[in-house]
Amino acid sequence: MIFCNRTLNLKKISHIGLDMDHTLVRYHVDRFEQLAYDSMKEKLIRNFNYPEEIKKLKFDFNKAIRGLVIDKNHGNLLKVSRFGSVREAYHGLKRMNFKQQKEIFGARYIDLRSDTYDIIDTTFSISHACLYAQLVDFKNHNTKLELPDFADIAEHLHKALDLSHRDGSIKNHVIKDPEKYVKRSEGVVRGLEKFKKYDKTIFVATNSDYQYTNHILQYAIDPYIDGHPWQDFFDYTFTLTMKPRFFYSSLPLLKVDTVDGSMKNWDKKIEKGVYQGGSAQLLTDSWDILSDNLLYIGDHIYGDILRLKKDCGWRTGLILEELGEEVKQNKAAEALTHQIKEFMVKKVQLEEELNDLVAQRLERNNPSKEKEEEVHKKILELDEKLIPIIKKRAEVYNSDWGPIMRVGVEESYLAHQVEGYSDIYMAKLEDFLEASPRHYFRSFIRNSAHDE
Template sequence: MPVYVNRTLNMKKIKAIGFDMDYTLVRYKSEAFEKFVHGLVLQKLVELKNYPQEITDLKFDFQLVIQGLVIDKPKGNLLQVSRFGKVKIAHHGLEPIPFKEQHELYKNKVIDLRSPNFQSMDTNFSVSNGIMYAQLVDLKDKGMDLPDYAKLADDIKEAIDVAHSDGSLKEYAVAHIEDFIVQDPNIVKLLERFKRFGKKLMVITNSEWWWTKKLMEYTINPFLEEGEDWKDLFEIVVCLAGKPRFFTSKNMFLNIDPETGLMSNAEGKITEGIFQGGWAGKLQDDLGLDGEEILYVGDHIFGDVLSLKKTFNWRTALVLEPLEEELEANKKSKSVQQEIDKLMVSKEELERNLNMIEILKHEDPENYNKDDINKVYAEIDRVNTQISDLLDKYREFYNPYWGEMMRAGQEESRFADQVEKYACIYMTRVSDLLDYTPRTYFRPMKRIMAHEEL
């Protein structure tokens, strides 16, 4: 798959490359993993929050939520928001909200994600979160004794955090690793190529050391051609980095003993080794590099890309695996979109004709004929029917509940806007970089503004 370019990036000038691990260096079987999380967290809600046991009967539907949605916690709604912060699609629980009701709820207001009333779902890990929220809101509305909508959202998030921290999620996942984790030899081939070209490689992950070690051994060691262990590829490994705090707060580095997992204070420069915590500013200074010489690759638009861009001038690359499915849908729907585009041109011409007839009515009444208006209206109705039928056909190619991830109606989605603003390049998976040399000069296409359209 291609690498998509938002800003120029000269790989010749990149001397160090940092990678997130989960959903970046390590690929997940997303549907299987999120299904497991869904069942586990529902049980946690029963055990920790005294939710009714019946919630564990809920069936997992991977299509219910897509990456990039927003939870409106007080209202119990899931929202798809445009790049301008306007709500384009809204669901209450499992039910779509009719347009008129949606307009009354949100009017032309801008959704401000800085407000504690909203929770963004910008990673693959947030899919099961959104599904559970929608399902529990639905059960509450049907009469089940559950907390209010806002507390539902907070309880789910807390239960997910507990599942990640108490070992119940990760210990099971490691014991059944082949069910949840993808082995991709092309990622190893890419890392070895970068190493041969003299790039300093780093892992900077929020995961703990034992989990990092298990997953990297499983996904990298079987395919190594140079070196005996995955650690031979990376000069620096930072675990429990606490991103985005790693890019914003001056926390200490701790040394990790790779054999025992024991920690000690890290003295001196951070140039090689395995660490916990720390701060990107010290790492950059100790490496003796300018920010423009470091590329960071991750999958979390906020934790890996947006926060970094706002605090340091490292270059950024975003891995967006769900984009692969959307790109395929774009190809399949292309002919339908072209038909819609042609009809829209016809509709605009008819509307211009209608406006000209209206001008005659007010400025040249003698040449005004009401029948002409009726004919144009009839033709517009006919075109509208054709467009509506084609739009139904077009939507069949995408998620049945939310449509496209990167668009909200005709506009780019809020998620797509953040990708464009903060990722220098983006791709469906890290191994897409194999199609380019480590000295590639990535250049964006010229962006066409509205007045430049032919």
């Protein structure tokens, strides 16, 4: 299924760009994250002198979801609404109850642009969020161990994760055993072939280097194309693009020799092949197309989509892997959602009845306290019935955090970003490739509060 925020006519799209990791190529995210988690822990002990005891911490993929916010100075993990108000909060692994949340955050909106917050906007940050919460908890339970403060823990985790990506601690494992980590898909290759028949130029723009890209695409693409290597299957491939920088500044462009992997500076017009670096501007200039003839699909809201939308005006598609599961969960929760709505209708009626009785007593001097108490009791009884249904509904989703796209009646901050920056979004690339390359995606009419 594909969801559409802004009308998109594929007939007008001549070039389709794809991010590689988690977009063109899907991973077994839980296994991939386990690697990141183990590597971060090891680096914290070795490079940042964390105590050996943290080795005992175990990765729990369900401890965090995409869209959460790390409140670095205070050791909190937050789920935030589209307006930036905190709707769910944990200090380390300890859930804050409604009263504590209210005391700390009140009704104010938090400014997510501030660098005291880290947004977990990819599935490959789950290990990061989980380990942060565990380390905060570990610090609180081991006061004698003199662990760094909450903000420093966040900083060290960032550095440890960066290092793990740079020194091959994660990628070498994937290269050695791709079957364990990569979800190969013939459907992606067949779908891309279909789009190519409609004269769509297909290119890859990835932050991974050539060596890793080559290993992964050899494994994921080559088995499904006859006789030709992946380098010939894609019209252009840009490696080590440093997105989001790729979208707003220019990196030196190098041409990769696909036989020996060597590179040379390239200042001529780009021709079909594999490159390193470059910029979004360079592509549209070389191909002589308008920015809205180009659709770029990626999985990272900030790295792939947000800056691209702001700086280049390309059309955008977002891969949100969790969406497949969440749509199913919404279906599973439908009956309970309906029950909650029915209860709320009754509750609103009783509240209005109570308001009338209070008005009669205060405005028309007609004392009717007894009746008021009776209605008030009915409201409390209704709440008693409502609470277990709400709880049961929450259990359909992640038990700590609920769905990724909603917080109560509001959209989550993540949903707000998805809506703001992606023209279309889907759970996986195959969903897009099943559509006709001439398809016209139309957005639905959105209601404002006054539209009824």
